[in-house]
Amino acid sequence: MSYSIFNQTVSDTLTEPMFFGSSVNVARFDQQKFEIFEKLTEKQLSFFWRPEEIDVSKDKIDFEKLRPNEKHIFISNLQYQILLDSVQGRSPNIAFLPIVSLPELENWIETWSFSETIHSRSYTHIIRAIMNEPGVVFDEIMKTDEIIQRATSVSEHYDELIKYSQAYLLHGEGKLEFNNEKLDVSLYGLKRLLYLTIISVNILEAIRFYVSFACSFAFAERKVMEGNAKIIKLIARDEALHLTGTQHMINLMRDGKDDPDMKKISKECESEVIQMFKDGAKQEKEWAEYLFRDGSMIGLNAEILKQYLEYITNVRMSALNMKPIFKQNTNPLPWLNHWLDSDNVQVAPQETEITSYLVSAIDNTMSSEDEDFSDFKL
Amino acid sequence: MFRIDVDNINGKTESLYVFGDKSILTELEAHNVLINYSCRQGHCGSCILKLVDGEVLHQECLVPLSEGEVLACQSKPITDIKITTKD
Numbered sequence: 127m128s129y130s131i132f133n134q135t136v137s138d139t140l141t142e143p144m145f146f147g148s149s150v151n152v153a154r155f156d157q158q159k160f161e162i163f164e165k166l167t168e169k170q171l172s173f174f175w176r177p178e179e180i181d182v183s184k185d186k187i188d189f190e191k192l193r194p195n196e197k198h199i200f201i202s203n204l205q206y207q208i209l210l211d212s213v214q215g216r217s218p219n220i221a222f223l224p225i226v227s228l229p230e231l232e233n234w235i236e237t238w239s240f241s242e243t244i245h246s247r248s249y250t251h252i253i254r255a256i257m258n259e260p261g262v263v264f265d266e267i268m269k270t271d272e273i274i275q276r277a278t279s280v281s282e283h284y285d286e287l288i289k290y291s292q293a294y295l296l297h298g299e300g301k302l303e304f305n306n307e308k309l310d311v312s313l314y315g316l317k318r319l320l321y322l323t324i325i326s327v328n329i330l331e332a333i334r335f336y337v338s339f340a341c342s343f344a345f346a347e348r349k350v351m352e353g354n355a356k357i358i359k360l361i362a363r364d365e366a367l368h369l370t371g372t373q374h375m376i377n378l379m380r381d382g383k384d385d386p387d388m389k390k391i392s393k394e395c396e397s398e399v400i401q402m403f404k405d406g407a408k409q410e411k412e413w414a415e416y417l418f419r420d421g422s423m424i425g426l427n428a429e430i431l432k433q434y435l436e437y438i439t440n441v442r443m444s445a446l447n448m449k450p451i452f453k454q455n456t457n458p459l460p461w462l463n464h465w466l467d468s469d470n471v472q473v474a475p476q477e478t479e480i481t482s483y484l485v486s487a488i489d490n491t492m493s494s495e496d497e498d499f500s501d502f503k504l
Numbered sequence: 505m506f507r508i509d510v511d512n513i514n515g516k517t518e519s520l521y522v523f524g525d526k527s528i529l530t531e532l533e534a535h536n537v538l539i540n541y542s543c544r545q546g547h548c549g550s551c552i553l554k555l556v557d558g559e560v561l562h563q564e565c566l567v568p569l570s571e572g573e574v575l576a577c578q579s580k581p582i583t584d585i586k587i588t589t590k591d
Contacts, residue, residue: 165566169547332542366543370566373548445542445550455538463530467577468545468563 129224129295139228143385144375145320146313147227154229162374163234170237170367175360177248182255182353189256189351195420200351202417203341205267207361208249209277210335214327214368215242217284221323225291225316238371241364248357255353272416279409280334283326287319318391324375325399329406332369332442335362337410337435341417343465344426355465362466369442376446403451407439426459433458506581511556511588514538522581528553528560529576539589544577551576558585 130149137148140159158164192200218239226232253260267273293302293311302309339362346355382389392399411432418428433454440450457463508520508531522531529541529551541551546565553576560579567575573590 162566166547169566363545366545367547370543370547373542441540441542444540445548456536457533460533463533463544466544467527467530 137227142227143388144228144231144378145222145225146317146385149224150226150229150232152229153233155233158230159228160230160374160378163228163230163371166367166371166374167230167234167237170234170241170364173241173360173364173367175244177244177251177357180248180251180353180356180360182252182357185252185351185353186256188345192350193421193423195418196345196423198420199341199417199423200345200354201263202270202273203338204249204252204354205263205270205273206276206413207335207338207342207358208246208264208267209273210280210330210338211242211245211249213277213280213284214330215239215246217281218242218327221284221287221291224295225320234371238368241368245361245364248361252354252357272413276409276413279405280326280330283319283323287316287323290316290319314387314391317385317387318395321376321379321388321391321395322398322402324372324379325402328369328372328376328442328446329402331365331372332445333403333406333435333439334410335365336438337414337431339365339466340431340434340459340462341426343462344423346465347425347461348423359465363468366466373445380447400448400451403439403443403448407435407452410435430458434462507584508532508581509557509584509586510537511586513553513587513589524581526580527577528574528579528581528587532576539576541577546575546578549575552590553587554590555579556586556588558583560585 133149133151135148135151137151139150139154140157142148142159144160155164189197189200216239218235222235223232226235250260253263257263290309290311293304293309294313294316297311299312302311339358342351342358343355345351376392378384379388380392414428414431414435417431422428434457436452436454437457440452440455443450505521506524508522508528510516510518510520510532513532514537516537518535518537520531520535520537526534529539529544532539539551539553542548543550546563546567549567552567552569552573555572555574559582560574561582562574563578565575565578569575574587576587
């Protein structure tokens, strides 16, 4: 029953479910059950970037000139981003890889998680540039109650799924006693935990991250901390891919296009999922209060950030074909889309690093028009 | 300038006049015509619209589109156009 790194049972990966089918063996990408994950991987690879490509040296001068409350907002927001990417840099691998059944999805999860580690490295790059003692910022993370509370809320579903799936992979279904804790392990229960975990990851990447992006870009709208904003723009470009990944997983499950159990589970869990979105929004509102406890900054305050939070929560729920839960249906921070849209930052190449170039991007698709060479002459 | 005829999108039927330098999604938002969207980068497919008439410049996207469909976040008008919801 225990996990095998190369399952020697022959399986048809075109008919396996995304998770909890036969574990993967040959990493093959010539055929895909769900092509979207292959496309996401290709896109993510084409986005490859390194934090050192971005010059953040001017940010040190800007940071010194910030008011104390603005320094608190900037550093706390960065610490929260560090926490979120610390979680995302490892947890998709640990939680999802042992239970995945499709090679294209396995490859996407690995690529997704790897890109999060680049984000983590970029935070160190920023902090090294703006602080004389970068270690202080990192050391404070584990000592700040508000951040530790966030850590609990973003990791609790992952932890449950990891605990139960490890027990399942070692012992199979049944009742187990483990560290004085009784576990009732069933495949159906595990699938339920998986569904809720993917929802929680979607909330993390599609809502929590975007609230933090709003804070980062609010500084750059004032023409300060622009190096940081260039890096966050690259991170936001990656996160738009990642949130699409979880969104597709959830919608495939909800539409019954994957495992029939998952469609049933998605219906059973509907009220729990709505509550998760409400809880996530409540936690982020508390975080907004903490960020702006010493005062607001030009262009952003706790109240506007909360309105944006309600708006983006509605947007994400609509993308999952769920009814919005808040009244806020217009974006209170319309300037933010300028930073989030795919090609909105146009600058002279000599002035800045162009972030919209793709690395090794090719298009192999041919349409019938492409194959018509009748008017071709040598 | 180009005209975007909005045909019953979220209860709105009206004409917008735009320069064609911004995505249809951005123009609709600016005129308070609200549609679903999510990634704003052409990956998720939340903002698919039906192009009834006219032509658009469409950037690459990950979403398979049927004939006449466009992603609002990835397309800009290059003629007068008429758009409506997917269904």
